[in-house]
Amino acid sequence: MSQIAVRCHPFAPVASEEVQKWLTAEVKRLRKDAPEAAIRLLRLSQPGPEGEIAVGWQIELGITPPASPLDDDSLGELLRDLRLLGLQPSVLQAESSGVRAPDSPISTVERSLGLDSCSLVAD
Numbered sequence: 001m002s003q004i005a006v007r008c009h010p011f012a013p014v015a016s017e018e019v020q021k022w023l024t025a026e027v028k029r030l031r032k033d034a035p036e037a038a039i040r041l042l043r044l045s046q047p048g049p050e051g052e053i054a055v056g057w058q059i060e061l062g063i064t065p066p067a068s069p070l071d072d073d074s075l076g077e078l079l080r081d082l083r084l085l086g087l088q089p090s091v092l093q094a095e096s097s098g099v100r101a102p103d104s105p106i107s108t109v110e111r112s113l114g115l116d117s118c119s120l121v122a123d
Contacts, residue, residue: 002062002063002064002093002094003060003061003062003063003093003094004060004061004063004091004092004093005058005059005060005061005091005092005093006058006059006078006079006082006089006090006091006092007044007056007057007058007089007090007092008023008056008057008058008059008082008087008088008089008090009044009055009056009087009088009090010056010086010087010088011086011087011088012086013086014085014086014087016054019057019085019086019087020043020057022085023041023057023059024041026059026078026081027039027040027041027059030059030061034063036064037061037062037063037064038060038061038062039059039060039061039062040059040060041057041058041059041060042057042058042059042060043057044056044057044058056087057087079091
């Protein structure tokens with residue numbers, strides 16, 4: 001099983017409610033494309049002096065190949081859309097069977113879009 005997380009932090013002023021609505025619809029679409037995958041949307045926040053401060057979102061995908069709802073094109077499209085919404089996406093991937101290959105679809109998309117990424121290995 002492979003796990004992918006896409007963290008999204010605003011780099012421009014964004015309407016949180018509109019972004020939340022768009023992300024919710026996108027997660028529903030991903031769930032429809034791969035009903036056997038575990039997909040969830042998290043709202044990220046941190047404590048502040050006057051309460052919680054919203055700092056972004058995270059989309060998490062638990063994928064068992066070949067059931068991936070994100071191929072090269074759809075991942076690239078998702079990341080481009082996030083950037084157009086005023087978010088800075090970072091892709092994190094953990095694989096239970098070893099390190100992700102440098103020429104994997106996720107690495108290829110990240111390089112083409114100039115994204116930050118991190119690959120983790122679970123034992």
